[in-house]
Amino acid sequence: MTELIQRKLSDSKAARWTALAIVAFTMLCGYFLTDVMSPLKPMLEEELAWTSTDFGIFTSAYGWFNVFFLMLIFGGMILDKMGVRFTGMGACCLMLIGCAIKYAAVAGYIGAEGTIFGWKSQVALASLGYAIFGVGVEIAGITVSKVIVKWFKGKELALAMGLEMATARIGTMLAMAVTVPFAKYFQSVSAPVLLCLIMLCIGTISYMVYIVMDRKLEASMSAEEEEKEEPFRMSDVFLIIKNKGFWLIALLCVLFYSAVFPFIKYATDLMVNKYHVEQELAGFIPSLLPLGTLFLTPFFGNLYDRKGKGATIMIIGAVMLIGVHLLFALPILNEWWFATLVMIVLGIAFSLVPSAMWPSVPKIIPEKQLGTAYALIFWVQNWGLMGVPALIGWVLDTYCKLDTTNGGPAYDYTLPMIIFCCFGIVALFIAVMLKREDKKKGYGLELPNIKQ
């Protein structure tokens, strides 16, 4: 007698890891464009006569629509209502449109002359493109998180999320490493943006391939499983924001990421000013950070899947973050090797917290509300990513300028590092509260993700 056992497509190891590889590649292309302009700052100044203020306006544009027009939150709601296929394709289209506008502006096809709202037209249009792209890439991020939960829940969820983050960070590293040589080779500051546009087209095609797999996954789900999936309702948003565990994760996220991503923007300057590293070599030490996370985020994710201890991992990460920023603040061992060691420890902390934090969200929030929940967390996080670099810049200009003999600007980084350290202290406090809340509510953050 043969027994018919219905297997979901996600039960096949090959299928779920293939699905992960496809969507992670789309994110790699997105992260590449996110950071592609940072190494080009001197070329933009030389070739297009951009000032630092122009560059600052352009950089902050990433968060404009997400933060002020709540685009990320609407994206999350659309994700929960319309699903990963529609939302993911929409996000890819926004990334493509944004990148195309940005390319047209930087290449001089549009806005080469004149001003818009008092800004150079070129800067304003490139910023508009980047702002549209920012909406697309953030919505793609929450969509991919939901895709991973769909395929990996009850399986290697944290490892999969860790691998996706690691793949995306390859995009950041590529941006740091290949952008300037590529622009110099083609003698064009816009050439790397065109490369990003081509890569985003490939990323979009790869998401189309995922859509085919997603259809097959749903077809393989039993009717019973599909019935269990209730539709998303607006009232679900209130359920999320009334959940204390959700707020603890969102606060931990904004505090932790505010002490890392904005720090990276100033880390090269810190190496020059405090550790007296040559300008040309100073970027090498901070670049160790994303490099370390490539290997460590999946490693810690795998540990969380098998052994649990998610809340404890986040506490350890926050303690390490405090230690790192304190060591950077203290006037001890102003040597490059010491800075390198401390940066490596920061890389470990930056792998620990995300590897446990993102896979913990589905333990607190039901799957049908996940898109909205991730979107709300990213929205809270975007305030920090937008505000903290501005705060640190203002603090440096107002309180930390040093008198120099050569006329160039020099800064004492003690106060900015104390500010980053304070974010770590509050993050630790929140992580401890999260562990206590987990004990009270039984979310299972300390339990393994893989169900035996």
Ligand SMILES: C[C@H](NC(=O)[C@@H](N)CCCCN)C(=O)O
């Ligand atoms: C998964 C997580 N992503 C984010 O936090 C994004 N909101 C911000 C991405 C910024 C990319 N430079 C992560 O990358 O850890």
